[in-house]
Amino acid sequence: MEYKGGSPGESALIDQACEKVLTELDCDFVGLALQNTDGPDVRWHYAAGNSNEKYKRITVRYGKGIAGKVISTGRPMYVENFPENVAGKALEYPIMLAEALKHAYAVPIHFKGIPKGVLLIGKRSGQPINENMQSTARNAARTLELKLNG
Amino acid sequence: MEIQPAKKNISSYIIQSQEDEIKRIALELHEGVGQTLYSLYTGMQFIQTAVDQPEMKGYVGDMAQMMEKTIQEIRLLAVELHPPALGTLGLLPALKSxxxxxxxxxGITVDLQNEGMEVQISERESITLFRVCQEALANIARYADTMSASIFLQWKPGQLSINIEDKGMGFDVDAGMQKSSGLAAMIERMCLISGKCVISSKIGEGTTIDISLPLY
Structure with a gap:
């Protein structure tokens, strides 16, 4: 069973939160991925600033892709100047390819203390994501955590 | 692309050795490591039912669950490395999968169309066709910036034609051939099985890859 995102009200709340992060951080893309409730796979459920609808179809396995890696390690992940100098192949970063992102920073979102989701901010061009933006993303993830944990 | 006989033999040997090795690792993962882990998994389930202490029961249950996930990972990895459907069911089912x-x-949808009856081709030919299609699709994911693509297989008497098309960004084929060894490898792989691979693209309009293989 996939995570359904709770009630319509909750979905709207998360959508708003993604839009808020997009505006506040002056980035090009904000996405929220969540691990399915009965399996290890991870799906992108919410996005703001998306250039297409590909994210809705993308599912990565636990430990694969940015979302899968962040959930499996429970630690933030930073990708700079994609696809140069990335660990592994560019094809192992589906969301970066789908949204043509150059820089991204992904933070884990915990449910009852266990990493179950990922908040990703991305930029398609320009300067890398600095520490200030990373810190704001971490704070936004904590806020989302509170909302999702109800 | 013309390949000199000695170079052709070396290329063929390297590609074949690589495919053999990939297949060996995939089989070893699936039949060896995977089976052993499954034995351990059933053993853990047995222990879980035999243990009375609730804490220990839960702990063993978690371990069994983790083992189950690992078995699934191993199975998926083996299938990704070398699709078993290619040898057992043929090219079309392997492509569908x-x-x-x-x-x-x-997130890219691919419309797969097939015309004509699939005929049996050698394993070497089917794995080559599969790898060329895989490379073409990987290029679409990396560079085309498109939501959809299509593959058309046509089985005619004496020839198999495969057309892979996208309406994405397109690229300069000559410049692309200089920059990417993947494109040259597709052409070379097809040459090695006496087939052809023609890449045509127009910036802003998309890319078409026509693969053909003589059938005997």
Missing amino acids: YLKLYTSTY
Whole structure:
């Protein structure tokens, strides 16, 4: 069973939160991925600033892709100047390819203390994501955590 | 692309050795490591039912669950390395199965059409065709910036034609050939099985890859 995102009200709340992060951080893309409730796979459920609808179809396995890696390690992940100098192949970063992102920073979102989701901010061009933006993303993830944990 | 006989033999040997090795690792993972882990998994389930202490029961249950996930990972990895459907069911079912994984990984939908009756081709030919299609699709995911693509297989008497098309960004084929060894490898792989691979693209309009293989 996939995570359904709770009630319509909750979905709207998360959508708003993604839009808020997009505006506040002056980035090009904000996405929220969540691990399915009965399996290890991870799906992108919410996005703001998306250039297409590909994210809705993308599912990565636990430990694969940015979302899968962040959930499996429970630690933030930073990708700079994609696809140069990335660990592994560019094809192992589906969301970066789908949204043509150059820089991204992904933070884990915990449910009852266990990493179950990922908040990703991305930029398609320009300067890398600095520490200030990373810190704001971490704070936004904590806020989302509170909302999702109800 | 013309390949000198000695170079052709070396290329053929390297590609064949690589495929053999990939197949060996995939089989070893599936039949060896996977089976051993499954034995351990059933053993853990047995222990779980035999243990009375609730805490220990839960702990063993968690371990069994983790083992189950690992078995699934091993199985998927083996299938990704060398699709078993290629040898047992043929090229079309193997492609169908790969496209499901492709769409769910990259979000790009692929319309697969088949015309004519699939005929049996050698394993070397089918794995080559599969790898060339895989490379073409990987290029679409990386560079085309498109939501969809299509594959058309046509089985005619004496020839198999495969057309892979996208309406994405397109690129300068000559410049692309200089920059990417993947494109040259597709052409070379097809040459090695006496087939052809023609890449045509127009910036802003998309890319077409025509693969053909003589059938005897």
